Amino acid sequence: MDRRTATRLAAGSVAAAAMVAAAGCSVGGFAQRSATAGSTAERTTAPNAAEPIPGLISRGGALQGGGSLGANASPFTEGQVGSDFDPSVSPDGRFVVFASTRHRETPDLFLKRVGGSVLTQLTDESSSEVMPAISPDGKRVAFVSDRNGSWDLYVMPVAGGRPVQLTRDSSPDLHPSWSPDGTRIVFCRQGRSSGRWELWVVDADNPSVSRYIGEGLLPKWCPTPGTGVSGADRIVYQRARERDEGAYGVWMMDFAGGEAGSPMHLVSLPDAACINPSWSPDGRHVVYSVVPTDGTGDSGQLWMTNVEGSWRVALTGGPWRDHLPAWASDGRVYFVSNRTGTESIWSVDAGRVLASAAESGAPIAQAGSGD
DSSP: OOHHHHHHHTTOOHHHHHHHHHTTOSOOOSSSOOTTSOOOOOOOSOOOTTOOOOOOEETTEEOTTOOOOOOOOEESSOSOSSOEEEEEEOTTSSEEEEEEOSSSSSOEEEEEETTOOOEEEOOOOSSOEEEEEEOTTSSEEEEEEOTTSSOEEEEEETTOOOOEEOOOOSSOEEEEEEOTTSSEEEEEEEOTTTOOEEEEEEESSOTTOEEEEEEOEEEEEOSSTTOSGGGOEEEEEEEEETTEEEEEEEEEEEEETTEEOOOEEEEOBTTEEEEEEEEOTTSSEEEEEEEEOSSSOSOBEEEEEETTOSEEEESOOSSSBEEEEEEOTTSEEEEEEOTTSSOEEEEEEHHHHHHHHHHHTOOOEEOOOOO
16 A cells, blocks of 8 residues: 555545545545445455454564464444444443444444444434544534535534534534543644644534644544643644655644643654554553555554553454544444455454453564654
8 A cells, every 4th residue: 555545544434534535635545435335245254253463563564473462353333235434432331323324325323332233323314424423421422514515513412313513614624522521622624725634623512612723633532631741631643744645643732721732743653654543541542543555455453552652562453454443431442344345343352452462471562653
């Protein structure tokens, strides 16, 4: 996969990004395909219960002999016509809201309880509804829709109801994420003059109040408040090197009193894009997807790092595309994968993987930097 393809990956949502790209924005999903073309479910390979995780990556490549940690990924949705993507897990870990093209070519939002089989359809519009984000109290869901002609943010009750429009900018507004107290939402917007992706914060109950806080993509507000310097909140996001738009790394910033602190680099690689960052519930770790940019293949694996960025460990492995992770309160990470032939939602026990690595004595890779 080349740098150009990695750039198309950066928007996160396979469907929304492809549709935004069609509207003239330089973002996209894992492949150059129309988001309105739902793929038929077709099992191409059977998932392996003991699928090996490739060794732990050090700077410049994979460690040989790092050992197989034994992935424990299990399906949450599968076998559908179309694609399931953009999972958001409720704070109590009891249900997941996601976008899907299983019922029609344009995606709607669905809710599924963990351990259950019933799907509740939350939206039913001819427009596209994607990138859901459940509020900290579990009662509301923010999402992105083009129902009024441009990509804007909306909020609706999880139990169903009429959505309230938060943003009305002519530029695409994508990927909302709630502050821990549920009063604000961080999102990314493509700047009208610069063409660069920017980070903005909007008041959830007074959307006329918004603030630019920096450049970046796919922000996630840490669910635990006060984990930053001097009790500030923290926001993690992805950002490209200016000299190479495909070389995405994971960054953080502190946010307090309406002001953003200086960007802090967390992790990047010289031959891969590090994208789709997501917090652990306690704010001590970040999970993200690593996508090769050296032409070795169309794949992506999930990795975890501590918040200091001093080590990282693989959560998934194999020739599939694993991306868009969302960390649940029980330690499981929900993510999107094409391992059964269509994009669906899976989960992996992050705590178990980390414990297995420690028990095996395998070295935990030191996090290198390509920046």
